[in-house]
Amino acid sequence: MSDHEGIDLSAAGPPPLSRRKVIIHIPDEQRHDHEGQSESSRLKFSILSSGSGGNALYIEADGKRILIDAGLSEKKLSQRMAHIDRSFSGLDAVFATHEHSDHIRGMGPLLRKHKLQLFTTEGTYKRAGSTMGTLPGFNPIRADQPVEFGELVVEPYATPHDAEESVAFVIHYRGLRLGLATDLGQVTTEVKNKLQNLDVLLIESNHDVDMLDAGPYPWVTKRRIKSDVGHLSNEACGELLSSVKHSGLRLVVLMHMSETNNHPELARITARQALGQDTPEMIIAEQNHPTPLMAL
Numbered sequence: 009m010s011d012h013e014g015i016d017l018s019a020a021g022p023p024p025l026s027r028r029k030v031i032i033h034i035p036d037e038q039r040h041d042h043e044g045q046s047e048s049s050r051l052k053f054s055i056l057s058s059g060s061g062g063n064a065l066y067i068e069a070d071g072k073r074i075l076i077d078a079g080l081s082e083k084k085l086s087q088r089m090a091h092i093d094r095s096f097s098g099l100d101a102v103f104a105t106h107e108h109s110d111h112i113r114g115m116g117p118l119l120r121k122h123k124l125q126l127f128t129t130e131g132t133y134k135r136a137g138s139t140m141g142t143l144p145g146f147n148p149i150r151a152d153q154p155v156e157f158g159e160l161v162v163e164p165y166a167t168p169h170d171a172e173e174s175v176a177f178v179i180h181y182r183g184l185r186l187g188l189a190t191d192l193g194q195v196t197t198e199v200k201n202k203l204q205n206l207d208v209l210l211i212e213s214n215h216d217v218d219m220l221d222a223g224p225y226p227w228v229t230k231r232r233i234k235s236d237v238g239h240l241s242n243e244a245c246g247e248l249l250s251s252v253k254h255s256g257l258r259l260v261v262l263m264h265m266s267e268t269n270n271h272p273e274l275a276r277i278t279a280r281q282a283l284g285q286d287t288p289e290m291i292i293a294e295q296n297h298p299t300p301l302m303a304l
Contacts, residue, residue: 050303051181056088058293072157079110082117092301096122104128106174107136116140131173165202170237193237213262214239215269246282
């Protein structure tokens with residue numbers, strides 16, 4: 009597949025995109041600065057898992073490799089990595105967004121087995137330390153203080169979530185910007201500002217409000233999910249999309265989708281309506297299968 013060939017990410021037919029092992033090149037007809045780049049110098053990423061059962065995002069560029077969150081067991085994470093022909097050997101860093109189990113379930117065993125360094129906030133480390141156990145190394149980070157790995161820059165920003173000093177990230181690499189925006193209770197001005205002018209947006213579309221209200225969850229859980237420190241509904245996802253959309257946005261990935269309180273088509277329709285005439289590629293990240301390794 010050429011760098012500029014269109015990709016029909018919603019087309020039916022075997023195998024589904026999320027289960028292919030090939031590297032998908034995300035086209036951009038308006039930018040040609042990647043021409044002549046070697047494959048190893050491209051910004052690539054794969055969502056290894058997304059949802060309440062566990063979250064993990066792999067990113068690489070120019071020989072630098074990081075993982076954001078480790079919400080599956082070390083064994084499952086290694087299997088997901090093998091699916092995209094990668095391993096954890098030599099990983100430069102593992103970041104944690106916050107201390108909830110669906111983001112750190114496999115963190116301790118993963119870091120110890122592969123002798124990897126943890127990068128997270130003091131608040132997250134304080135809350136998660138007993139769960140993760142003794143670690144090879146802890147590197148404190150703070151919102152708005154980027155962490156550099158050569159030309160790959162990881163910028164944390166504060167998120168409104170019911171966790172201690174939770175963050176999400178914007179990834180910078182040679183003018184490219186990939187934004188992660190999950191586990192958000194509300195769309196704040198700071199979040200909107202951080203997510204401007206992205207090439208790729210990984211955005212939470214957790215629940216449909218009506219399905220959540222009518223669903224089987226206890227009332228206290230429903231209240232938490234809908235709170236200002238809970239999770240973004242499809243409608244809130246649409247609000248955020250409408251405030252950050254622009255002609256250069258190449259890919260939107262709907263993330264952290266509830267299997268009980270949402271339906272993929274509802275989320276997709278709401279997101280498409282919010283994007284209006286802007287038509288980036290759109291896929292839905294899955295809980296049980298990694299995406300292919302996607303290249304910008």
